[in-house]
Amino acid sequence: MSIAELVSTDPCTGEAIWTGPVGGVAAAVARARAAASGWARRPLAERIAIVRAFKAAVEADADAFAQMIARETGKPLWETRTEVASVAAKVEISITAQTERAGEKAAEAAGVRQMLRHKPHGVLAVLGPYNFPAHLPNGHIVPALMAGNVIVFKPSEQTPAVADFMAGLWTKAGLPEGVLNLVHGGGDVGRELAGAAIDGLLFTGSAHVGAALARQFADTPHRILALEMGGNNPLVAWDLTDIEAAAATVVQSAFLSAGQRCTNARRLIVGPGSDALVEAVLALADRLIVGAPFDEPQPFMGPVISNAAADGLERGWAQLQAAGGRVMRPLVRARADRPLLSPAIIDMTGHAPPDDELFGPVLQIVRVPDWDAAIAAANATRFGLAAGLIGGDAARFDDFWARSRAGIVNWNRPTNGASSAAPFGGIGASGNHRPSAYYAADYCAFPVATLAADALGGGISTGLRP
Numbered sequence: 001m002s003i004a005e006l007v008s009t010d011p012c013t014g015e016a017i018w019t020g021p022v023g024g025v026a027a028a029v030a031r032a033r034a035a036a037s038g039w040a041r042r043p044l045a046e047r048i049a050i051v052r053a054f055k056a057a058v059e060a061d062a063d064a065f066a067q068m069i070a071r072e073t074g075k076p077l078w079e080t081r082t083e084v085a086s087v088a089a090k091v092e093i094s095i096t097a098q099t100e101r102a103g104e105k106a107a108e109a110a111g112v113r114q115m116l117r118h119k120p121h122g123v124l125a126v127l128g129p130y131n132f133p134a135h136l137p138n139g140h141i142v143p144a145l146m147a148g149n150v151i152v153f154k155p156s157e158q159t160p161a162v163a164d165f166m167a168g169l170w171t172k173a174g175l176p177e178g179v180l181n182l183v184h185g186g187g188d189v190g191r192e193l194a195g196a197a198i199d200g201l202l203f204t205g206s207a208h209v210g211a212a213l214a215r216q217f218a219d220t221p222h223r224i225l226a227l228e229m230g231g232n233n234p235l236v237a238w239d240l241t242d243i244e245a246a247a248a249t250v251v252q253s254a255f256l257s258a259g260q261r262c263t264n265a266r267r268l269i270v271g272p273g274s275d276a277l278v279e280a281v282l283a284l285a286d287r288l289i290v291g292a293p294f295d296e297p298q299p300f301m302g303p304v305i306s307n308a309a310a311d312g313l314e315r316g317w318a319q320l321q322a323a324g325g326r327v328m329r330p331l332v333r334a335r336a337d338r339p340l341l342s343p344a345i346i347d348m349t350g351h352a353p354p355d356d357e358l359f360g361p362v363l364q365i366v367r368v369p370d371w372d373a374a375i376a377a378a379n380a381t382r383f384g385l386a387a388g389l390i391g392g393d394a395a396r397f398d399d400f401w402a403r404s405r406a407g408i409v410n411w412n413r414p415t416n417g418a419s420s421a422a423p424f425g426g427i428g429a430s431g432n433h434r435p436s437a438y439y440a441a442d443y444c445a446f447p448v449a450t451l452a453a454d455a456l457g458g459g460i461s462t463g464l465r466p
Contacts (some may be wrong), residue, residue: 044146050173115451116449133156195216201226256301259307270371310333346363
């Protein structure tokens, strides 16, 4: 049963920073349904103008926006500023994607016009995550609104204040009442929204919740469901020539955002002669500053989102040790009552840990004897979001690209930090083949093919009796 009130706290201090009501799904869906027809029939140029006004509002309040994200997530201020910049940048990227992937096309032959146009689905639910509480739901909301849909948005219960701030910017931009509707709450509210009279749902979050949504949608195939669900991502290091640069790429891949990116590298796969790289990674991890978002100097990473998340990571860390892992850098919690965790590294060579996404600063090292074993180890997961190769030559990367199972495959770049100007998504337990980012336009509208002529013409010319 839903609680009557939701309280959001600063993970670094425990201070309450937001309090608000929970639930109200039925009323929010009704408001959205009432606004749907009017919004869909607005000319695209008018919808684009409002979306651009939202971008201007984001840029005008960028500092306050970044501070709110930092307070509620604990992420360093330098990182939340980049998130706000991504929210603004999403607008022009989405306008281009809308034109290229969901625009209009026409041709004429023998007096018959062939047309391709797109229609919005109607009322779409958006379920947002806590790790990028503005950027990731915004990646659904902007293209969905531009396509003519109306939205019911339930953010993570960990980050309601950021969602409220962002909704206020849409109001400043002149978005009509009922077009974007906000509801708060936990998993029970999410399930209620998924089962409401909506036309589709756009989700970013865990594989566990995504699978539950897929089951809930099984009897309604007419409703669109787009899932992005994280990964147990491999990073393979092979034939390295620059150990320090490789170590920096490994550390960024594994520990950026305190390991709370779905594209973070969870497993470093190395071949013979890799001791120098491992030692360099250990040394660099020791130098990372972990702290609060407004500390000076700025930390590399802040806390994980909550004490409950930290507790879960500590249990996952204990499971890795129980499975036979050799601790190289322990997972240290600076204070028992706060979720500040050190970067942790464990050698799991020769052992079979659970194929789970440990959503935090934990890196597993797996040593393999040869290249084929490296590919097999990289693919030894039910997930398939991101994979990376550092080192090697173009031929090696071509082979890695061809044989790896992931929707994002990088070479000599971190596994995280994907571009919004490219599709974003994975296979297996990482998604349902509906990539977001640049391809969000694909699931925000459906194509309508038309044959049209100005007048009836012709007739049946064969198969008739005289």
